[in-house]
Amino acid sequence: MKKFGIGNMTQHSLRVPLVTGGKTLKDITNDIAGPLEGKPNKLWYIFFVTSALALLLGVISVAYQIATGIGTWGLNKTIGWAFDITNFVFWVGIGHAGTLISAILLLFRQKWRNSINRSAEAMTIFAVICAGIFPGIHLGRPWMFFWFLPHPNGRELWVNFNSPLLWDFFAISTYFTVSLVFWYIGMVPDFGALRDRATGKIRKMAYSLLSLSWTGSAKDWQRHEIVSLVLAAIATPLVLSVHSIVSTDFATSVIPGWHTTIFPPYFVAGAIFSGFAMVITLMIIVNKIFPFDNYITNYHYEQMAKVILLTGMLVGVAYSTEFFIAWFSGNKFELYAFINRALGPYWWAYWSMVSCNVLVPQILWFKKFRTNITILFILSIFVNIGMWFERFVIIVISLHRDYLTSSWAMYYPSWIEIFTLIGSFGLFFTLFLIFTRVAPYIAMSEVKDIAAKLNRKAMKEGAH
Amino acid sequence: MSKKLVVGVYDDEHSLIVAIKHIRAKKIKINNVYTPYPIHGLDHALGMRRSKLPKFTFWVGATGFTSATLMQVGLHTFTLPFNLMNPINVGGKPWGFAGLPAFVPIMFEIMVLSSALSIVAGFLFRSKLFPSLSCNVVDIRATDDKMILVIDLEDVPMDAHAVNQLLKETPATEVYEKEVAL
Numbered sequence: 001m002k003k004f005g006i007g008n009m010t011q012h013s014l015r016v017p018l019v020t021g022g023k024t025l026k027d028i029t030n031d032i033a034g035p036l037e038g039k040p041n042k043l044w045y046i047f048f049v050t051s052a053l054a055l056l057l058g059v060i061s062v063a064y065q066i067a068t069g070i071g072t073w074g075l076n077k078t079i080g081w082a083f084d085i086t087n088f089v090f091w092v093g094i095g096h097a098g099t100l101i102s103a104i105l106l107l108f109r110q111k112w113r114n115s116i117n118r119s120a121e122a123m124t125i126f127a128v129i130c131a132g133i134f135p136g137i138h139l140g141r142p143w144m145f146f147w148f149l150p151h152p153n154g155r156e157l158w159v160n161f162n163s164p165l166l167w168d169f170f171a172i173s174t175y176f177t178v179s180l181v182f183w184y185i186g187m188v189p190d191f192g193a194l195r196d197r198a199t200g201k202i203r204k205m206a207y208s209l210l211s212l213s214w215t216g217s218a219k220d221w222q223r224h225e226i227v228s229l230v231l232a233a234i235a236t237p238l239v240l241s242v243h244s245i246v247s248t249d250f251a252t253s254v255i256p257g258w259h260t261t262i263f264p265p266y267f268v269a270g271a272i273f274s275g276f277a278m279v280i281t282l283m284i285i286v287n288k289i290f291p292f293d294n295y296i297t298n299y300h301y302e303q304m305a306k307v308i309l310l311t312g313m314l315v316g317v318a319y320s321t322e323f324f325i326a327w328f329s330g331n332k333f334e335l336y337a338f339i340n341r342a343l344g345p346y347w348w349a350y351w352s353m354v355s356c357n358v359l360v361p362q363i364l365w366f367k368k369f370r371t372n373i374t375i376l377f378i379l380s381i382f383v384n385i386g387m388w389f390e391r392f393v394i395i396v397i398s399l400h401r402d403y404l405t406s407s408w409a410m411y412y413p414s415w416i417e418i419f420t421l422i423g424s425f426g427l428f429f430t431l432f433l434i435f436t437r438v439a440p441y442i443a444m445s446e447v448k449d450i451a452a453k454l455n456r457k458a459m460k461e462g463a464h
Numbered sequence: 465m466s467k468k469l470v471v472g473v474y475d476d477e478h479s480l481i482v483a484i485k486h487i488r489a490k491k492i493k494i495n496n497v498y499t500p501y502p503i504h505g506l507d508h509a510l511g512m513r514r515s516k517l518p519k520f521t522f523w524v525g526a527t528g529f530t531s532a533t534l535m536q537v538g539l540h541t542f543t544l545p546f547n548l549m550n551p552i553n554v555g556g557k558p559w560g561f562a563g564l565p566a567f568v569p570i571m572f573e574i575m576v577l578s579s580a581l582s583i584v585a586g587f588l589f590r591s592k593l594f595p596s597l598s599c600n601v602v603d604i605r606a607t608d609d610k611m612i613l614v615i616d617l618e619d620v621p622m623d624a625h626a627v628n629q630l631l632k633e634t635p636a637t638e639v640y641e642k643e644v645a646l
Contacts, residue, residue, distance in 0.1 A: 025609035026608060152639060170569070174640060185584060189500075196604035212595055216509055216607055218507060222512060234525075427466060445502070456478065
């Protein structure tokens with residue numbers, strides 16, 4: 001009888017291949033650049049028209065609320081932040097998975113990130129755009145947004161650098177800029193490949209412009225590698241800082257349920273959790289439209305599912321820690337805030353949050369569920385809903401019952417607010433679908449790197 | 465004006481590295497190598513120096529950090545034109561240097577922003593990557609699936625025929641001559 005075979009196997013064959021189907025370099029270019037050159041299929045149009053209509057609804061409602069004022073919302077004197085800030089925190093959180101995949105997993109040399117990092121970064125950019133819209137509208141007079149910037153002015157007044165809202169402005173704009181630059185620099189070589197394949201004149205000119213006359217020379221690649229590595233190294237603390245700073249919007253105030261030191265790590269874990277769910281949702285949809293099964297395999301989904309399971313449990317620990325500390329602190333306001341979350345008038349929001357974020361992801365302990373695309377898709381939707389409710393719970397439930405019973409109130413979103421949320425999803429998916437048509441959805445050069453190693457290994461093993 | 469190039473085409477990174485070692489052992493200068501993806505160890509094989517970009521980025525980042533600190537401390541203490549003590553006192557929170565802990569987030573963000581933008585700008589500038597409507601590439605297969613090695617006849621003390629022979633000694637799948645306009 002043969003003993004355990006592991007000793008005989010090379011380290012490589014223990015690993016699951018990240019690109020299947022025995023792809024050559026030429027196949028990779030054809031597979032990834034090909035869909036950009038033909039007409040999109042029917043499914044793409046269906047998704048595009050649906051999301052463009054949602055976007056239109058959003059544009060109309062945003063125009064209406066800017067013209068009329070934010071009195072069109074369901075806010076009142078007790079609840080000054082509600083739907084709008086919930087959506088803002090939700091969208092910023094979504095973005096975090098993209099940077100985690102593109103930067104943190106690069107530093108940890110997780111090769112499976114290579115075929116999903118491009119789309120995950122695109123998701124980051126579009127999610128941050130969606131996020132930026134909400135505080136923008138919340139200003140009431142969005143054309144005055146430059147008041148956030150320290151600039152000499154007739155009021156002889158500078159911005160308040162002590163305020164987390166200002167930190168947020170700096171954090172989000174830095175995050176957006178750095179992510180955009182990181183994404184674009186990664187795409188330059190692929191734009192070069194598209195330029196060299198292009199047949200039409202306009203197409204060739206457009207990709208020449210985008211590719212910044214990239215030639216792929218050895219020195220350029222050496223610099224490109226260093227730039228990617230340095231950007232990853234600075235994007236890693238950046239992404240952790242962004243949601244930490246978002247959490248200080250709440251944590252530095254004296255509202256029971258907000259004033260806790262656990263917020264920064266708790267928000268970061270939640271952000272990664274929700275972001276990975278959104279990555280899975282998007283990948284499954286796009287994989288339906290374009291045939292990328294050989295590049296985004298079950299293994300990729302399984303890895304992402306593991307991250308969801310881990311961060312989901314971190315979030316679960318945060319929920320229970322909050323409860324424990326509320327009781328242990330001996331602060332009756334704090335304790336009341338938490339009992340009110342679970343048993344108060346908004347109990348349904350709290351329990352949807354707990355069941356979607358903590359209970360449902362537990363099925364991912366089983367490999368059968370981690371590799372089942374349908375189950376994963378449904379689960380990712382659950383997590384998205386749960387994480388949206390988490391922000392709603394934190395913001396609305398903490399605000400709606402103040403220290404004074406005279407200012408207790410309830411909050412219900414107006415139609416305008418709901419339409420704006422739908423519109424933000426429309427914007428997100430519209431941008432993403434356009435992206436799948438103009439830029440390589442999978443980072444060609446990075447996948448070629450993996451495939452070349454794979455082919456060389458296969459040749460060596462064949463030679464034995 | 466034009467210059468004459470001899471181009472060797474390789475199918476995989478292994479044969480490219482073998483070829484580079486072979487050519488460099490004969491002290492022949494390689495003009496450039498174009499590849500569809502970054503090849504580990506290629507810079508070493510070509511004898512390229514390390515990039516100075518990280519050092520440059522470090523100093524720009526440090527400048528960003530310092531200026532963000534000074535900006536926040538300064539603006540919380542003075543009004544323009546910087547001759548009037550006029551501290552911003554919000555809720556009795558400390559200002560000037562005493563307020564430093566509250567300034568950390570923005571110090572950090574500006575450091576990150578300045579270093580990210582500087583390394584990218586440095587890269588584009590050093591590699592001369594600017595948007596242009598057309599691009600002269602030696603062989604367009606270099607962005608698809610081939611490794612392209614280029615020798616400029618002006619750089620080497622050999623004639624075209626000898627360079628052709630030299631490249632044919634390496635595992636090149638194709639060797640050809642090309643004239644490019646300067």
